[in-house]
Amino acid sequence: MTNQEIVQKLWNLCNVLRDDGITYHQYVTELTYLLFLKMMKETGQDYMIDEPYRWDSLVSRDCIELKNHYRQLLLDLGKAEHPLLKEIYTDAATYISEPKNLEKIIKSIDGLDWYSAKQEGLGDLYEGLLEKNASELKSGAGQYFTPRVLIDTIVKLADPKPGERCHDPAAGTFGFMIAADRYVREKTDDYFDLSEEESEFQKQKAFGGVELVKDTHRLATMNALLHDIHGEITLGDTLSSIGEGLKNYDVILTNPPFGTKKGGERVSRTDFTFTTSNKQLNFLQHIYRALKTNGKARAAVVLPDNVLFEGGVGTDIRRDLMDKCNLHTILRLPTGIFYAQGVKTNVLFFTREKTDSANTKQVWVYDLRTNMPSFGKRNPLTETHFEKFIEAYTAEDRTKTEDERWNVFTREEIAKQGDSLDIGLIADDSFSAYENLPDPVDAAEAAVGKLTEAISMLNEVIYELKESEQS
Structure with a gap:
């Protein structure tokens, strides 16, 4: 199964949640909470999560017990000491009110072809979800997602190099920095042409950004993590x-x-x-x-x-x-x-x-x-x-x-x-x-x-006039 097929399967699950009144953007946020736990298990990194809250704790429960456990999981992981868990789960809350819907989504995620997903790249899988969300007019998420072909063209012409500090002050879901990292990796044989110190700089310090919207910052953090980028993404x-x-x-x-x-x-x-x-x-x-x-x-x-x-x-x-x-x-x-x-x-x-x-x-x-x-x-x-x-x-x-x-x-x-x-x-x-x-x-x-543009400019003029009257 290709990543594109997996993305489509995950996206189709959104239909399950229509009766719960959940928007597309809320659905992607909800998926992020669940996919993080599943991906940590698949990549052998779930040691950072307390055992009672790992992926298997969700799979082994159903009905109201599952719903109550999931809500407690979100609450406690948001208070975890590990900084990555805090970034993903701070102020996290579920939008799903029907336990059967939550159970169906968890079982569907668990049953996907994760071997193929890992082969193609979990980061590309997640970015595919973000792109799908942005392309849905009903989601209203287009403002957070610049078309990849435009990003790739801009990155190619900007030509970021190893050792340079790259930044996006309006990071959205971190698309520009993901593309910049990919560009430098392609130029350096996935950083193997660099020294250990240079490679560490690329992963830890080369790419960063700032995002104002809390849920979008959450998506950006997840996106960076799955692309093995650990630079600072500030919420602010x-x-x-x-x-x-x-x-x-x-x-x-x-x-x-x-x-x-x-x-x-x-x-x-x-x-x-x-x-x-x-x-x-x-x-x-x-x-x-x-x-x-x-x-x-x-x-x-x-x-x-x-x-x-x-x-x-x-x-x-x-x-x-x-x-x-x-x-x-x-x-x-x-x-x-x-x-x-x-x-x-x-x-x-x-x-x-x-x-x-x-x-x-x-x-x-x-x-x-x-x-x-x-x-x-x-x-x-x-x-x-x-x-x-x-x-x-x-x-x-x-x-x-x-x-x-x-x-x-x-x-x-x-x-x-x-x-x-x-x-x-x-x-x-x-x-x-x-x-x-x-x-x-x-x-x-x-x-x-x-x-809309004209109204924005008129508001600016009104503000200028009011300020001049007061001075």
Whole structure:
């Protein structure tokens, strides 16, 4: 049985829980509690768990006795001394109210082909579950999961190397760091080309992150564990004082959350030069400040369109970014690749330089959005769609790349446009014929996305006006 088949079997069990009113995301969290115990047994690591709470203690019980034991297990493991158990089970509670449903899930998990799962990789199995959850529109989990093909492309171009500290300040389920670890492993024969000390660094310190949402942090911790990554994943808010201590990274890869802070409140950071309630602008400000100032530290960040053109503080932050960093490339992403269909996004690639002024001389832009097919579940984004961009990005002489989607803008040209980076989109011929009109559902979702973005910007303006009246 392949991991894909196992994932589908586990996912089908969610149907069992419909009568209990359990959401997809709650189901994945519930599965995490159970899969952790089963996987610890399968990998011979259940010695860290007190014997009364190991996997076999669940298999040997049924009915109300099983339900009561399971609830006590979650409570006690959340108080365990072992740090890993604490991270997985702190504040854990079951969503399952019907004992027969719990019993069926446990027996189904126990009866899966775990030999095949271990051969293919338990980490890949778990990540498959996370991806399945994100692809279900009803789960609402798309915000926590960046499509793997996009992550892999970003990691490939960022090119993390052994010995470098990589970080994701908005870690989600840890997808970027999992991919970065996989990339370095492939380059070093699964770390066997490294010394024992170097290999230990890769597993213990090379990859870390911060995640704000408790349940998502739980999923990230499990994901890292199953991929043999033991770097620190902090539960907290990067835009709070926690973020002030996150510094001197070699590589930052992230897809920070969109929107503004609740109530339009400002971030509680004392180290930011520019204050705004816009989360993406604050994350961008955090990221270029958190990189080493050695001319080699680099970042790739997924950001919505409004970051490219928003005025006021947005202009100040873009200008500061282009001063402190070499913003060398922007990838304009197609619409429909995230589960909030109307959101238009980009990837900004930049390097933190040694000085703090005039480091961006020119910006190359690749338009992977205009005149592209409509992407979604029926037409997913694949590696093939990124091939020409990767070719242009990695060319020794970018000026020799003949591709209408690939254009360059000097710093002076950008300054003349008020330091707006909403540049590089080619002529749109998608409306030249009736048969090329967009899908009405996609068009409606795009309109909703624009309205949501507009409301966010208006809230920012209202907050600015109120603050100026009070001062």
